[in-house]
Amino acid sequence: MRRLPLSTLLLLAVLLLMAAAAFTAPWISPHDPLRQSLLLRLKPPGSVDPRQGVFLLGTDDLGRDLLARILCGARASFAVAMLSVAVSLVVGVSLGLVAGWVRGWAAAIIMRLVDTMLSIPAILLAVLTVAVIGPSFLSLILVLGLTRWPRYTRVAYASTLQVAAMPYIQASEMAGAGAARILLRHVLPNIAGPLMVVATSEFGLMILFEAGLSFLGLGIQPPAPSWGSIMSAGRQYVERAWWLTVFPGIGLFTLVLCINLLGDAMRDQLDPRSAGR
Amino acid sequence: MTAALTVADLAVHYPVRHGPPVRAVDGVSFTIAPGETLGLVGESGCGKSTVSKSVVGLQAPTRGSVVVDGVEIVGADRRTLRQARARMQMVFQDPATSLDPRMTIGAAVGEPLLVRGLARGQALRDRVAGLLAEVGLRPEHATRYPHQFSGGQRQRIVIARALALRPALLVCDEPVSALDVSVRAQILNLLVELQRGLGMATLFVSHDLAVVRHVCDRVAVMYLGRLAELAPRDALFAAPRHPYTRALLLAVPEPDPAAQRAKPRVPLAGEIPSPANPPPGCRFHTRCPMARAPCREQEPAWRQVGESMVACHFAEEVNSPGVDKPGC
Amino acid sequence: MIPALDVRDLSLAIGGARVVDGVSFAVRAGEVLALVGESGCGKSITAFAAMRLLPRAVTMTGGQLLLEGNDLAALPESRMRRLRGRRMSMIFQEPLAALDPLSTVGTQVAEATGLRGAAAREAVLAMLGEVGISDPARRIRQYPFELSGGMAQRVMIATALIARPAVLLADEPTTALDVTIQAQILDLLRRLAAERGTAIVLITHDMGVVADIADRVAVMYAGRIAETGPVARIFAAPRHPYTALLLAALPRLGDAPKAALAVIPGQVPLPSAFSAACRFADRCPLVTDRCRQEPPPLREMGADQLSACWHAERVR
Numbered sequence: 070m071r072r073l074p075l076s077t078l079l080l081l082a083v084l085l086l087m088a089a090a091a092f093t094a095p096w097i098s099p100h101d102p103l104r105q106s107l108l109l110r111l112k113p114p115g116s117v118d119p120r121q122g123v124f125l126l127g128t129d130d131l132g133r134d135l136l137a138r139i140l141c142g143a144r145a146s147f148a149v150a151m152l153s154v155a156v157s158l159v160v161g162v163s164l165g166l167v168a169g170w171v172r173g174w175a176a177a178i179i180m181r182l183v184d185t186m187l188s189i190p191a192i193l194l195a196v197l198t199v200a201v202i203g204p205s206f207l208s209l210i211l212v213l214g215l216t217r218w219p220r221y222t223r224v225a226y227a228s229t230l231q232v233a234a235m236p237y238i239q240a241s242e243m244a245g246a247g248a249a250r251i252l253l254r255h256v257l258p259n260i261a262g263p264l265m266v267v268a269t270s271e272f273g274l275m276i277l278f279e280a281g282l283s284f285l286g287l288g289i290q291p292p293a294p295s296w297g298s299i300m301s302a303g304r305q306y307v308e309r310a311w312w313l314t315v316f317p318g319i320g321l322f323t324l325v326l327c328i329n330l331l332g333d334a335m336r337d338q339l340d341p342r343s344a345g346r
Numbered sequence: 347m348t349a350a351l352t353v354a355d356l357a358v359h360y361p362v363r364h365g366p367p368v369r370a371v372d373g374v375s376f377t378i379a380p381g382e383t384l385g386l387v388g389e390s391g392c393g394k395s396t397v398s399k400s401v402v403g404l405q406a407p408t409r410g411s412v413v414v415d416g417v418e419i420v421g422a423d424r425r426t427l428r429q430a431r432a433r434m435q436m437v438f439q440d441p442a443t444s445l446d447p448r449m450t451i452g453a454a455v456g457e458p459l460l461v462r463g464l465a466r467g468q469a470l471r472d473r474v475a476g477l478l479a480e481v482g483l484r485p486e487h488a489t490r491y492p493h494q495f496s497g498g499q500r501q502r503i504v505i506a507r508a509l510a511l512r513p514a515l516l517v518c519d520e521p522v523s524a525l526d527v528s529v530r531a532q533i534l535n536l537l538v539e540l541q542r543g544l545g546m547a548t549l550f551v552s553h554d555l556a557v558v559r560h561v562c563d564r565v566a567v568m569y570l571g572r573l574a575e576l577a578p579r580d581a582l583f584a585a586p587r588h589p590y591t592r593a594l595l596l597a598v599p600e601p602d603p604a605a606q607r608a609k610p611r612v613p614l615a616g617e618i619p620s621p622a623n624p625p626p627g628c629r630f631h632t633r634c635p636m637a638r639a640p641c642r643e644q645e646p647a648w649r650q651v652g653e654s655m656v657a658c659h660f661a662e663e664v665n666s667p668g669v670d671k672p673g674c
Numbered sequence: 675m676i677p678a679l680d681v682r683d684l685s686l687a688i689g690g691a692r693v694v695d696g697v698s699f700a701v702r703a704g705e706v707l708a709l710v711g712e713s714g715c716g717k718s719i720t721a722f723a724a725m726r727l728l729p730r731a732v733t734m735t736g737g738q739l740l741l742e743g744n745d746l747a748a749l750p751e752s753r754m755r756r757l758r759g760r761r762m763s764m765i766f767q768e769p770l771a772a773l774d775p776l777s778t779v780g781t782q783v784a785e786a787t788g789l790r791g792a793a794a795r796e797a798v799l800a801m802l803g804e805v806g807i808s809d810p811a812r813r814i815r816q817y818p819f820e821l822s823g824g825m826a827q828r829v830m831i832a833t834a835l836i837a838r839p840a841v842l843l844a845d846e847p848t849t850a851l852d853v854t855i856q857a858q859i860l861d862l863l864r865r866l867a868a869e870r871g872t873a874i875v876l877i878t879h880d881m882g883v884v885a886d887i888a889d890r891v892a893v894m895y896a897g898r899i900a901e902t903g904p905v906a907r908i909f910a911a912p913r914h915p916y917t918a919l920l921l922a923a924l925p926r927l928g929d930a931p932k933a934a935l936a937v938i939p940g941q942v943p944l945p946s947a948f949s950a951a952c953r954f955a956d957r958c959p960l961v962t963d964r965c966r967q968e969p970p971p972l973r974e975m976g977a978d979q980l981s982a983c984w985h986a987e988r989v990r
Contacts, residue, residue: 236444237454239404240507243436244458245428258448389852496941526712527879528938531923538932553852560925561932579931597857599882601924603905606885611861614854617822 156214165225
């Protein structure tokens with residue numbers, strides 16, 4: 070195993086810290102993210118209430134603790150992004166493997182479907198679908214998962230074509246291995262690298278999409294918090310309560326930036342021209 | 347005794363979007379007896395690799411027949427082909443790409459046994475250890491990955507994998523071309539030893555005539571998708587019956603300065619024509635130093651001259667003393 | 675007479691590994707010197723060093739490169755650039771990869787002349803004719819993809835030689851070609867060396883090619899010269915065990931088929947594991963304690979032959 074550069078380790082550390090905070094939100098959160106208090110509306114960051122304690126990042130228009138809501142919202146973001154990436158990865162890679170292995174008519178149909186999907190604006194498709202089937206956590210995952218698979222298919226298809234022409238695949242055929250074994254034991258491990266790079270950048274995109282859809286009111290439904298809906302609600306108070314949009318914005322920015330930088334670092338690591346292969 | 351391999355009138359044509367199909371292989375026939383090694387030589391683009399791929403069923407021929415150990419594999423269904431492949435195995439040119447980089451060599455060598463349900467668990471590990479020993483590697487190598495081995499060792503691993511099923515026919519496609527001289531000698535010695543010990547028939551595809559002469563019993567020379575000559579090794583090297591064979595033999599630079607510089611030069615005019623548009627008559631006539639009128643019009647018959655089978659109108663003259671006329 | 679190219683005590687390093695260690699050779703006008711060895715012996719990187727075209731990771735840690743008596747290592751890059759292609763040029767294993775796919779044969783050959791218009795065209799046509807390209811007037815309008823490998827190598831040779839350089843470095847120029855084409859290219863190189871007085875350094879792994887064309891040979895092993903001398907002596911009476919084994923490992927058209935070939939046990943060491951003493955010691959049948967302690971210097975073995983072996987007298 071090659072040693073990772075320090076910058077990559079640092080990125081990983083920040084990312085893991087954010088993920089850990091998100092998933093332990095119910096336990097580390099200083100306040101109940103849903104508890105309202107009209108007396109404590111729009112308190113600025115650092116306000117202290119004798120009975121409730123400190124509101125580190127202030128409160129929102131219903132007097133809920135912003136830090137608790139951001140932590141809880143991060144959990145929703147991570148869950149949506151992970152599950153939708155998983156769905157699209159499975160769908161996309163399966164189709165790409167089949168297209169790359171069978172070629173001919175199967176590839177023609179699948180790849181034209183990919184072209185079609187990629188020519189429809191994803192956010193528009195998502196908005197329309199949610200509008201039809203109704204917003205919920207599950208529909209969010211299905212919509213994102215089932216609209217974002219074509220990029221995986223493209224990469225999986227091209228890589229499979231390349232790997233399938235390698236003599237070790239022919240040797241495996243000569244050994245008597247069936248298509249399923251060849252695809253799962255030989256092709257998949259050898260195309261995993263570029264797919265992981267795509268999955269990483271998609272993960273960042275999914276977090277942005279979830280925020281976007283929630284901002285539009287089509288994602289996580291109130292009163293459950295999400296970064297998108299917090300910012301959407303905070304929009305009306307931008308002049309009086311800047312913290313409502315700035316803090317979730319910083320969280321979103323940091324998270325997606327980390328993920329994208331990590332994707333680049335991974336691409337460099339997986340480049341066959343870099344040493345050690 | 348039935349032949350280990352019978353190839354009859356094999357042809358592989360690749361369709362081209364504009365223009366006539368590329369006739370990579372265009373009517374090739376030969377047989378290999380059990381335990382015999384046949385060398386298939388020729389320059390790049392002559393179709394020798396396509397023949398080897400068709401023999402193991404990795405390339406579907408346009409017409410013709412390939413019978414391995416009594417089983418016809420052209421047009422065979424998937425089950426027949428899978429069973430036939432247990433009787434033939436292939437060693438590829440580049441050991442760097444013929445092993446899965448993400449699989450241990452134990453798993454690679456054992457794969458044929460595992461997927462055919464012939465061994466598993468401890469029995470499989472023992473068989474793999476035995477195969478590795480057979481090619482001169484140690485059992486503890488089984489847990490390592492291909493990148494931890496040198497080119498020569500990787501080719502040994504590839505050979506071990508090919509031997510796992512004890513095939514009746516081994517197809518070697520340029521097995522030593524990617525190796526350095528000192529390592530090449532090791533692999534050639536191993537192949538000769540294994541042939542003796544296991545009695546496999548071998549189709550040995552190579553562009554290197556010295557190597558082919560070293561390991562083969564009979565030699566077939568291909569030119570532009572056809573066989574030019576097929577003869578026992580000694581006959582072919584002592585008295586080539588096809589002008590192309592003769593030119594090839596003289597073009598091989600020998601590692602002996604005095605002999606090499608004393609050899610007659612037979613410059614072959616020009617380059618190999620395109621297999622999409624082979625010349626009429628004898629395919630070699632455009633480069634042949636002996637070409638005459640009939641060569642341009644009439645395809646030469648595949649006939650016996652001495653010990654050799656040859657496709658040349660003037661095969662009898664190839665070795666006559668006057669053949670290297672000055673200015674020829 | 676000053677040698678066309680005189681490489682003295684060249685040392686190259688990648689990181690801490692001394693990939694080329696004290697290599698010296700000289701080649702005179704009209705002479706063909708073969709630099710022969712297996713992959714990783716440092717023969718190609720030596721040629722790139724002579725052109726001062728080293729990859730960034732490689733540093734020259736010592737030695738002199740004298741082109742017609744001038745030390746190249748001391749020249750600024752701007753002067754060096756003018757020498758490349760004019761006084762010293764290089765051809766490669768993959769001619770099609772070395773040609774610009776987007777410009778015609780005529781343009782590429784003309785570029786090396788520094789001439790323009792009708793004069794350039796005339797020079798190019800003459801040069802293409804000289805390297806044996808038929809119908810040069812048609813060829814100059816063609817693009818590299820329309821050429822076969824042999825034709826592309828002829829174009830490369832024309833490009834390399836049109837400015838009449840003193841030295842041609844040829845890195846495996848026939849390895850990618852078929853034997854019948856290889857024979858043509860070797861004949862061409864030999865003729866050009868003789869007619870134009872070009873000094874040729876031929877880098878190859880093929881002992882047959884060496885026997886065919888070289889006047890002198892330098893056998894390299896693990897970044898050092900193992901043995902050097904006139905071609906006839908090296909083949910008839912090698913004085914280094916590596917050369918002897920390398921020659922015995924070759925299947926030849928004259929020997930007994932299926933007889934065991936000589937084998938060099940083990941493999942070439944990695945540059946990081948190069949020994950300070952004799953680098954061939956671990957694979958050598960003649961090895962003694964001395965070989966593992968002191969590096970053997972190149973010693974005169976008579977008739978212009980030098981061997982870097984403590985036991986040169988005992989070889990064969």
